[in-house]
Amino acid sequence: MNLLIDSLSSAFQLLLSFDEELFNIVGVSLKVTCASTLIGSLCGLPLGFWIVFASFPGKRLLITCLNTLLALPTVVIGLLVYSFISRRGLFGSMELLYTQQAIIIGQIILITPLLTTLTIAAVSRIDKRYRNTALTLGADRIQMAMVIFWEARFSVIAAIIAAYGRVIAEIGISMMLGGNARGFTRTMTTAMALEYDKGEFTLAVALGLILMGVAFSINMLFHLCQGRLRADDL
Amino acid sequence: MIYNISHLTKKYRKRVVLDIKELTLKRGRIHALLGPNGSGKTTLLNLLAFLDTPTSGTISFLGKNIERTESALVALRRKVVLVDQYPIFFSRSVYHNLEFGLKIRKIPKPTRKKRILQALELVGMTTFSKSRAHTLSGGETKRAALARALVLQPEVLLCDEPFANVDTENQEHIFKILQEINGNQKISIIFSSHDRPKAELLAHETLYLNNGSLADNRLNNVFPSIPDEIPGQYKIQIAQKYVFLKGPVNPGGLHKQRCCNLYIDPEKIKLLTHNHLSSEPGHITATVQEIRKHRKGIKIIAQSEIRLHLHLSSKEYRNNPPLVGQKISLIIAQDAVTILPTQN
Missing domain, CATH: 3.40.50.300 (P-loop containing nucleotide triphosphate hydrolases)
Structure with a gap:
């Protein structure tokens, strides 16, 4: 119990002291997670829509593969991306290893299958009559997809929230591809692992609490968006 | 088109x-x-x-x-x-x-x-x-x-x-x-x-x-029937009752004792004056059950052994307007009856 109280007080002290390093860590975390969620959404959502509406051989197999990728450990993604961007890798010349871009690439690979499968689930649940109604009213495929997106908006936003939760909480990719470089690639999770290794439990838990606070704030933001969308119904 | x-x-x-x-x-x-x-x-x-x-x-x-x-x-x-x-x-x-x-x-x-x-x-x-x-x-x-x-x-x-x-x-x-x-x-x-x-x-x-x-969209006035030839007229059995029709109906399509569907064209059923009830072959006595507007004319549904629909023009109806519940005599003209092709 003392550990929790101490951690809480440390967390508040850290926040109130406007510790530059702490804000830098939170800033890096927010920057990479927002970028990876945004790019992952731009890839995963249209892919999910396309899989639902297109008919092609192997569609079920593709969905099964995407579902399997949900269980992909972050360490495996880290190793895979490392093999491509390390000095001896295919993209070694781009010098991406131990940069924020490398973390973003890894996190995109982590969440794209999640966003795609959740989009497939969300769009598949939408009544087929929405599609036919949009088409008979003269919509083309893109306009029809926009109608379906509107009707599935809450589930799609929930998918984005889930994806964001996955990237802000992951550590394997950030550690392996970012390298936990102070001031550059140190994120909240890698900082926590470091503090734990150093035996600074109180600071690690405090960082964890800050992470939870940040995640809570981001979720609140999404929920405000959902509320706004509900109000736009009229 | x-x-x-x-x-x-x-x-x-x-x-x-x-x-x-x-x-x-x-x-x-x-x-x-x-x-x-x-x-x-x-x-x-x-x-x-x-x-x-x-x-x-x-x-x-x-x-x-x-x-x-x-x-x-x-x-x-x-x-x-x-x-x-x-x-x-x-x-x-x-x-x-x-x-x-x-x-x-x-x-x-x-x-x-x-x-x-x-x-x-x-x-x-x-x-x-x-x-x-x-x-x-x-x-x-x-x-x-x-x-x-x-x-x-x-x-x-x-x-x-x-x-x-x-x-x-x-x-x-x-x-x-x-x-x-x-x-x-x-x-x-x-x-x-x-x-x-x-x-x-x-x-x-x-x-x-x-x-x-x-x-065939003729659902009304379609009856399963067994045609049976007797000299001078056709006797058509409909729903265990006999309706007699004058003259040959459609000789090519009729087969003795073979069940078929028979269609009576509602446009070609004539309404006799309702004070003249007849039991001649081809004549049917029925009770008016329903009268309603039908496109540009009037539709009458009459019940005898069979439920018949007949269409009258507005002029025909005005000349001889029957009432619901009234007994009327109908003439089924020779060309009103068609044997429908069997499905099987």
Whole structure:
């Protein structure tokens, strides 16, 4: 119990002291997670829509593969991306290893299958009559997809929230591809692992609490968006 | 001619759900599609709305064969609108739902507003403009769906069961709207229905679908019968009773003691003056059960051993108006009876 109280007080002290390093860590975390969620959404959502509406051989197999990728450990993604961007890798010349871009690439690979499968689930649940109604009213495929997106908006936003939760909480990719470089690639999770290794439990838990606070704030933001969308119904 | 269909089939997996050899639908007319559940009415409407692709065969629209490219289909769908049996609305207001089709056609905002208000007025829903579409009742939803289709001023309006699942008041309302838009705006209408009297009253032409194929649409006045030749006249057994008909009916189609379906043309049944009851061969005494308007004339349903429908012109009816419950004599003319081809 003392550990929790101490951690809480440390967390508040850290926040109130406007510790530059702490804000830098939170800033890096927010920057990479927002970028990876945004790019992952731009890839995963249209892919999910396309899989639902297109008919092609192997569609079920593709969905099964995407579902399997949900269980992909972050360490495996880290190793895979490392093999491509390390000095001896295919993209070694781009010098991406131990940069924020490398973390973003890894996190995109982590969440794209999640966003795609959740989009497939969300769009598949939408009544087929929405599609036919949009088409008979003269919509083309893109306009029809926009109608379906509107009707599935809450589930799609929930998918984005889930994806964001996955990237802000992951550590394997950030550690392996970012390298936990102070001031550059140190994120909240890698900082926590470091503090734990150093035996600074109180600071690690405090960082964890800050992470939870940040995640809570981001979720609140999404929920405000959902509320706004509900109000736009009229 | 608005649609011309030739050798059209639609299969789902291996099941043939629609198989129409030839069908022509005329422009500016109201066509009713009748038939039991699962007979292919909705499938045909979806094909006519260009929402589905036939397995084989051709549909030509306004004299041109359908090109199955995305852009050509979008252009065609902008001329034909289908109103679903259970219309669904986007989760926005009624106004926004009506605006959708106009927006994607890039109609200017002031024109959009004018047309939406006109359409809502036509269906009697002006006050629902700002209501959330999901809060409408069944009848209101159907009327709003009609308004959403009519605001687009289509050449063809397809309606799947417009009278189903709504109360009588709303049925009448929808009936009048369809009649009005066909009369005033010359919009061709094709609708499916199980309500045969309403369909016959509204439509200029009725089509009957059975097991995916166009079937003989003469459902009234069709009786299973056993023809039996006796010298000088035909005795036709219908429902354990005998109806005697004068002269040969259709000798080529008759086979002694073989069960067949017999059709008596309602236009060719003559009504004798009702104070003259006759029991001559070919004459039937019946009691009037129902009298109603039918297209430009009057339909009388009379019950004897069999339930007969007969159509009279308004003039014929005025000259000799029977009353419900009254006994009348009917003459079934020789050419009124046709032996229908057997299905098997």
